[in-house]
Each structure stands twice: as structure tokens, then as C-alpha cells.
Amino acid sequence: MMTIGAASSGWERAARAAFAGLAASLVACHWCPWDKDCDRWYGAAHDAPLRVVSHNLAVGPGGALAVAEQVEGFPRLRYAPRPSGTSVDLHAAISPAGFECPLVAVGDRGTILVSEDDGERWSTPATPVRDALRAVDIDCPFTTAAAVGDAGALLVARTNLDLWTPRETGTDRTLRAVALAGDLGFAAGDGGTVLRSLDRADTWAPIALGTSVDLVAVEFLVYPRQRDTAVIAGVDGVVWASDDDGERWREIDTGLPEPLLQLEIGPFYPRDGRLQLSLSMLTDSGVWHWYDRADDPLSLPYPLELRVHSFTEASMFGDPGPVVLVEGGLQVWRPCMTCD
Known part of the structure; x- marks a missing residue:
């Protein structure tokens, strides 16, 4: 599962997110007027067996690795293969959107891949574990990175x-998920396991959520004038949210009707004078949205009838909507917009 923990200030992140959203809206409006064929998926095939996507980086079994490239038409991107230098299965990748930061992928036998030139070349640093690594996160600009996996494995890189x-x-x-934000870090996994670090991933201690459900996602969102908000999600679609460094957690039943495959924390939005949380959640049916409100919080704006592997909400090269990896290719949602 993909997670993003950035060390830059909240207002910088908010400004980038707002600009990206505005740019996507304007481009979508230009590409797809209300009287054209829209509000549907457009697909593009690729040869590599890609299973996990994080913005402009995708990975998969057998060392499959690909980097997003801009192309003509719609979708405006494809994932172009790059030599990874390994044949092990890769399970997770991190490619922080909007930040100058290294790309990192992890997989079987303690494998870690690192690229500092936007995915053109990859190095394979030695690691002290042989367990499969299943999640990775990195603070940007890079100060700390963490990778987690089987048998409670947790590796940290500092500078x-x-x-x-x-x-x-x-x-x-x-452990199936990890997220970093400044001094704070969380890792989560099977049987309701949650670990917290308060010292930039140096030491970790267990905390109790009161669940035995397998946990599959951890996400951070830092917003202006608001403490770090952390979200932990279980495979059953139940979510726990904290805005006080993990001291207290609010349990949220999103009502997701099928197992959760992946979660991305969305932007906060104003309602009744306060900021509300939103989530994007992937299941076999497509990408769901959940909004922190009393009336009709869960919706399925992006349904899919294909086998779904992974998604990312980042707009790349002006493509609006989520990018979803399916068997043999990708799908990008092209929304309709009414232009003045």
C-alpha cells in the first residue's frame, strides 16, 4: 500500500495540492467539454506485469518496474519499463508527488531499490533481512525512510x-503499511498490530486500537493550522483517525461493502466552518470515495468491471481522476465538466 509522509510545511503541501487540483480541473475542462464522451474510463495497454502504482512509479512480480511517461492522446501517460536489476517480486513503491525526492521500491528477500534520477537508474543497497518487504515510505525532502514486511521486519535509512x-x-x-511525518511514524499489519515512533523512526512501541483485524493502510495528511492527521485502515473498511500524534483514535465504519485493497487519504474540505476528512478506497468494484459527513458519506464514482490491482489519485501530465492498474494495462477516469 502506498503512503506519503512529507517533511515540508503544511501550507506548502496544501498549495501544491490546490494548484494540482485547479490545473487538473482546467485541463479536464479543456479536453472534455460537457457534450463529449466522458465520465468513463479510458485505457492503455502495457506489457510489464505491473501490480502496484505510486504516482509516476509502478512495480510488480519478477522485478517489473516502470516509470510514467507523457504520450499523445488520452490517457496522456504510459508506464514505460525500466531495468530494475532484480528478478524478485516487488510489492510496494513510493514516488512522492510534487516533491524532489528519491524513488524507492521494495520486495522479496529484503530487496530495496533506489533511484535518484527519476527512475532512469536503480541501485540495490544491501539489507540485513531476507524477509519480504511489503511497504515503504520516505520523508521529503529526504531525511528518513522506513520499510516494513514479514516477521515484523522494519528497516530505517537516515540521510x-x-x-x-x-x-x-x-x-x-x-507489517503491511508504514507512514512517516517528521518525528512521528506509524506501522501497521496483521492481527491489528500498530507500532508508533516519536523519534524519526529510531524506536518503535506498540499501541492498541482494540481490533484484531488485519490492517492494510496507514496515511498522513498535514494541513495548515491543524495537527498531523493519521489514518489507519483495516481490510474490512473500518478506519481509525487521530489528530493528536496517535494518543487517541476515532473509529469510523465507512460502510465499505467488500474488502479494502488500498486507501489514500484525500484533502480536507470545508463544512460548517471546519475541515472534514475525505478518503479514496480501492476494492474489486473500483475506487470509492468516503466523506466525513452525516448524510450519504460513501459513494462509488469510479466503478470498474475489470480486475483491479492498485490505484493512485495523483494527476500526472494533466490527466484528471484516478489512475488504476488493471490486468495488462491502466485505466484513467475522464470526467465531464461544464465549461462556461
């Missing part, structure tokens, strides 16, 4: 992505 050192977790459960 040097060629040097990864293990951290004590006190669990042998599989």
Missing part, C-alpha cells in the same frame, strides 16, 4: 539510502 538498519518491533506479525 543515506544506501544504509538500511533494522529496528526492534517486538512482533513477528507481518
Whole structure:
């Protein structure tokens, strides 16, 4: 599962997000007037067996790795293969949107791949574990990175992505998600396991959510004039949210009717004078949206009848809407917009 923890200030992130949203809206309006064929998926095929996407980076089994490139037409992107230098299955990648930051992918046998030139060349630093790594996150600009995986494996890199050192977790459960934001970090996994760090991923201690559900996602959102908001999600679609560094958690039943595959925390939006949380959640049916409001919070604006592997909400090269990896290719949603 893809997570993003950025060390830059909240207002910078908010400004980037607002600009990206405005740009996507304007481009969508230009490409897709109300009287054209829209509010539907457009697809593009690729040869690589890609399974996980994080913005402009996608990975998969057998060392499959590809980087987004701009092309003519719609969708305006394709994922072009790059030599990864490994044949192991890759399970997760991080490609922070809008930040100058290295790209990182992780996989079987403790494999970590790092690129500092936007995915053109990849290095494989040595790691002290042979367990599969299943999630990775990185603070941007890069200060700290963490990767987690089977048997409670947790590796940390500080200022040097060629040097990864293990951290004590006190669990042998599989960890499936990790997120970093400044001094704060969370890792989560099977059986309701949650770990917290308050010292830039140096030491980790368990915290209790009161659940035994397998946890599959951890996300941060930092917003102006608001403390870091963390979200942890279970495979059953139940979400826990905290805005006080993980001291207290609010349980939210999103009403998701099928197992959660992936979650991305969306922007806050104003309602009744306060900021509300929104989530994008992937299931086999498509990409769902959940809004923190009392009336009709869950919707399925992006249904799919194809087998879905992964999605990312980032707009790349002006393509609005989510990018979804399906068997043998990708799908991009092209929304209709009424232009004045």
C-alpha cells in the first residue's frame, strides 16, 4: 500500500495540492467539454506485469518496474519499463508527488531499490533481512525512510539510502503499511498490530486500537493550522483517525461493502466552518470515495468491471481522476465538466 509522509510545511503541501487540483480541473475542462464522451474510463495497454502504482512509479512480480511517461492522446501517460536489476517480486513503491525526492521500491528477500534520477537508474543497497518487504515510505525532502514486511521486519535509512538498519518491533506479525511525518511514524499489519515512533523512526512501541483485524493502510495528511492527521485502515473498511500524534483514535465504519485493497487519504474540505476528512478506497468494484459527513458519506464514482490491482489519485501530465492498474494495462477516469 502506498503512503506519503512529507517533511515540508503544511501550507506548502496544501498549495501544491490546490494548484494540482485547479490545473487538473482546467485541463479536464479543456479536453472534455460537457457534450463529449466522458465520465468513463479510458485505457492503455502495457506489457510489464505491473501490480502496484505510486504516482509516476509502478512495480510488480519478477522485478517489473516502470516509470510514467507523457504520450499523445488520452490517457496522456504510459508506464514505460525500466531495468530494475532484480528478478524478485516487488510489492510496494513510493514516488512522492510534487516533491524532489528519491524513488524507492521494495520486495522479496529484503530487496530495496533506489533511484535518484527519476527512475532512469536503480541501485540495490544491501539489507540485513531476507524477509519480504511489503511497504515503504520516505520523508521529503529526504531525511528518513522506513520499510516494513514479514516477521515484523522494519528497516530505517537516515540521510543515506544506501544504509538500511533494522529496528526492534517486538512482533513477528507481518507489517503491511508504514507512514512517516517528521518525528512521528506509524506501522501497521496483521492481527491489528500498530507500532508508533516519536523519534524519526529510531524506536518503535506498540499501541492498541482494540481490533484484531488485519490492517492494510496507514496515511498522513498535514494541513495548515491543524495537527498531523493519521489514518489507519483495516481490510474490512473500518478506519481509525487521530489528530493528536496517535494518543487517541476515532473509529469510523465507512460502510465499505467488500474488502479494502488500498486507501489514500484525500484533502480536507470545508463544512460548517471546519475541515472534514475525505478518503479514496480501492476494492474489486473500483475506487470509492468516503466523506466525513452525516448524510450519504460513501459513494462509488469510479466503478470498474475489470480486475483491479492498485490505484493512485495523483494527476500526472494533466490527466484528471484516478489512475488504476488493471490486468495488462491502466485505466484513467475522464470526467465531464461544464465549461462556461
